[in-house]
Amino acid sequence: MVSVMGRVTKTKQPRGGYIKPKDFNVIELNDGIDLYGEENIHSTLIGLAVDYLTRFTMGTSLEKTFKISLRGASIVNESDYAEELLNGISGLDDNSIENACKLVGFDTAFRAGIAGYKPVHTIQPDCSTISNIRTMVERSRTFNDNYGPIVKDGFTFEGGYTQLISSGDGDFLTETTLWDFKVSKKDPTNKNTLQLLIYYLMGLHSIHENFQEIEKLGVFNPRLNKVYLLDINDIPSEIISEVSSKVIGY
Template structure:
């Protein structure tokens, strides 16, 4: 078997009906009872790019452009090697357009930069796609609202002084899973961001447990051993699904470790 990413491995797994980690195992919490669903209808960017843009802008608000858009920067570097175009100068010119007020120029620029993410993760795509991106008013308002919802979630539910973003699992990879990175963790919880019209997916629940178990095998194992909560946050609903790590039985952990991750 060739090594793959965490998400690539999950696509290969046929789970039992209801999933290995069921929806009923999670506690469901609407972070604001008055929150309304932010619909995809009338958005002018594709859902995957909207999700990446929300993710990157959240990190931008927390840590600034160079850290938030580091993956896009690597993608642009890869493009420069293969085509002679784009690269670091393009990146620096783009991030000069960003500001923390999240105006329309900032959000469109973030979406443009996010479109280069693929040249890091997969190595292929249309490098000129960014020129055709259109940000209508609906999409602008939706992305801005979801960024603020995500920031509020992190403020409510995490220890921001110990918050780590975009981390890997060095020391925890195997011949089966050779790559994959997480969204957020602090010393008591691991959090995955899903910008989706779905409220739950068995792939999501398995993914965050795989991340947790890989963390326990990684160089950061001491931090993961302290974690009590695995959470999936969806800003379209302002919904947090939380799983107590004590619900993961030794038998389930062993099955995932051996049969899915490859320890």
């Protein structure tokens, strides 16, 4: 099973990338808050915790929000503990954020297999990490107020997978924009922009009709508090065609 990101990693792109990150329009959202410089858990866990807690605080049920975490827990026979962690999430208090950080640790078992899984009991975010996660979720909610509403989240691409890409899940759709959330300390790379284009093209081939209305690709990074936007009409047709055939396999 090859994921979207797995395919992106193995794809040799043209110089600068199929879609150059500098082609995106950058909007800085300044809230006057500085994040703590150090965090004590892996950036992947932080990204997932911010992503899932944002979905939950905006109305998605806990079970749907953490569905991949729960599936991963089942694979490693930790469903009871996962349910205990899930029941301990009620908002953005310290305990909820700590439980979310542990719970998303199960995602690895589902996404990468048991070999990559490490016991979630060892995940212990410190005060600075918890504070940063809270701030990033709050920024994500402000982002939704300005660029939303979100019409679909945590979607997969049934009907759009191919022999080259057999798994992958997107973050958010608003009415006319496909969004990817990143919590990197750096601006998007050409791997990130290719990932977003693949999501869009797979979405068009999928069962989700919402993708027919999508006009823009967007990245929101709550760590940097920046929005990156690109009109799909500004992407050359030959790029669309080449990524569709050579990268995705349509």
